[in-house]
Amino acid sequence: MKNVTKRALAIVFLFVVMCNLSFFVSAASYPSTSATYNIYNLVRNSSASGGCSKMIPQGITFAGDYLLISAYCGDDVPHNSVIYVFKESDKSYYGTIKLPGTEHVGGIAYDCDRSGNVWVSNGNSVGCFKYSKLADCKGKVLSVSYNRVANLSYTASTMCYDAVNNYLWIAQFSENDSSKSFARCYAVNDKTTSTPTLPYQFEISVPLKTQGISVRGNRMMISSSYGRNNDSKLYSYTWNQTSKTKTLKSTTILPPLSEGVVMGSTYAYVVYESVAPKYYDTCSYPVKYFASYVISKFGI
Template identity: 30%
Template sequence: MKKIRNYKTLAFGLAVLLFMLQITSSAAIWQTEKAKAATGPQDTSTIVVSGAAVTVDPNIVMSAVTAVEITKYSIAYQWSAVPNATSYYVYKYDTVQEKYDFYTVTTGTSIQVAGLAAGEEYYFAFYAVNDQTACRSDFVVSSQVFTKPEKVENFTISDNTTTSVVLRWTDIPSATGYIIYRAGTGGNFKKIGVASTGEYKDTTLSAGKTYQYKIVAYAGTEANVGEESPAVFTCSLPAAPTVTIKGGNQRVRLTWPAVTGANGYHVYINQNDQYVLLTTLEGKSNKKFIHTNLENNQIYKYYVTAYRNNVYNGMVYESKASIEKTGIPMEVSATSTQPKLYKSKSLFKKSAACKKNKDFSKKLDYAKSFAIPGMLNTNVAEFGCGTMVPQGITLAKSYFFVTAYDGRGEENSVVYVLTKDDKELVTTIILPNKSHAGGIAFDGKNLWITQAKTLRSIPFKTIKKALDEEAPYLELSSYGVEITLPQQAATVTYYKKLLWVASYDELKPGYLVSYKISKKGSKPELTPLKTISMPTRVQGIAFSSNGRLIVSRSCQTDPKKRGYMHQLDVYKPNLKKASKVLSLLERFAAPLLFRP
């Protein structure tokens, strides 16, 4: 019976022991789980210490650990040597499991942690050990470190407009974000923005310019970047041209201002309710197209685009279409020769000029007068113009030459050529531009026309060819020479084998400068000789055979406006005293006033 009782006692003891172990085990498990729930990179309390050094010695102090080199797949750490320390233990933090695992032990003061993932966050914990005393320091946790992210791949640019483009690339899951850099063709890249995904829209562009972009991913902070993407070139679109259309005889003309950044233009025509490319014009300044051989009184529709070539990627960037323009070719009459305002002598004598200005009426020689051509209509290379404004007049050989410009600015300026004897229009010279053509003179071989600060020549032999061929008009593609002057050229005359060029100013006195002409028969050259001061508001000049200088002066058409004047002044200039030093004119006669 005693033996049985002993067995019962033993069994009871074992049961109590197992129960206590179960309680202890459960408590340990609960404590571990509780510790794991509270753990983070800075919490080292749950680290299971490796090796024999378990006791923390307050005299063993390990300083901060620094990441000295970071690559895409590795981190190099370094720290100061700890006195009496013989080794250093390293633990790597598992961000998924939220716990530290033993990584390595080293006797040096640096380690290279390799085999890491690109663009990921890492923490490491360190402590120093004195193997002789089996004691260690407290844990030191490294600062947050991200490895370098991957390189941006599949970078493209699309959706180009005049002010924006859209950049797209393959998103990198581990990247925190992306830094966008932009440069012009010179390559001076500057940061323009950041993105959190694989797309970025740049809305700060100027129309018609070439740009290049680079993108770099970063992880953690913008200081921790990966390898830059290759540069990708693109262009913002040129602006759509602003087109003006005009119908002429069996033709239509489209014109537009030059578009910034354009390398040329495409002209499209509507055929059977569908637009097709009609022609391509190369060059930014090639901003006019005349469609010929059309049928009069029929409707034609067009639009124009500007394009820009990108020499860096071989692409062509085309603007949006201009507003659709409709043109109707129509017959254009010949240049008119009839008067515009006063159809007869009797009507002209009833004009305000004759009635109110007795000097003008007294000196008027109507028999020698003639109507300036083109005032009702000028045929400018088969385009009609009823807004020509007469400017200068000169006599060359047996012809009168009268300049005029289009007051609306649509057509090029012209020179009407009339015979000296019967004042009949024989041809019209169409100038290469829309010059104001304020003055004209003839030196025996060349016509000279003023424009701004230039004198431009037309060889008379060029005009003679058109006269011999009896062409209704001569369209010049260029001038003979274009000479820039030091002063404004408002008007010009030819006297004593010199060209005399006068300037215009509403408020300040101007100048009359004489020029010697050389190489008249080829490419003329001008040399300034003499300078004479002139009054304000000079419009035209002429020397009489006895050396008197007749100066027409005018400004404004409304007497209430500042500077209003309409008069002729007659002077006797002292040309002997004139030199490169300004000399004054000597008044010869009172002005002949014209106040209509």
């Protein structure tokens, strides 16, 4: 019986070693970051999260003087979704915007007008509030309401604003149906008023499991992920605004559970939902931070 037990333990030990070896090989293949900004404690801080200690970060965008990360509640009894506001200059935490509902706020975008709006995914719609509200949340949690809600015929899973071509992109996530995996493009009219409109422009296909999109002039990045133990992918494209076509330049493997991505002039930032309490202990390679990557390394 002792020999049987020893053999069983040896098999278990070998299995664990093999799993760990596979894990380390995978982790070693991930690209190095240029900088990391730890948000592990922030998403667990109920005083900075509208009373919730189980926030799940999703979207990320630049907004003038700020960098924004949207998050929704992972608790059984949901709290309102929030936007964490960071100073753009050094990525230090500035304050929190408390949104009017509990929706899965997968996307966030700024329409690049100081008198304009921050746009947020709101299920089968997008809502917006004035950019000026961001300054008012310094050192506190500030509740806002949407000054405009635009209804959609699909789920606003993620979105971005292309300041070069002045379009709001809204993409829908689909795990396995390519016909439902698309991004639609809208102009933003009357953005300085209380009732901006979103006239439809065109649609393109995007990869399955799209979690984040960023378009900046002739460059595009799409974050794709699904599953706590599956590597994410970051697709980098050149984008032709005239022909409305994207050309794939590279596919980069990232840690599991990547969500939003946003490009600056030099760096791209990616947020991972594995930092959330719901996923951190069960994800094969949890990431405590949102990460900065040099864009030129991705071939665009």
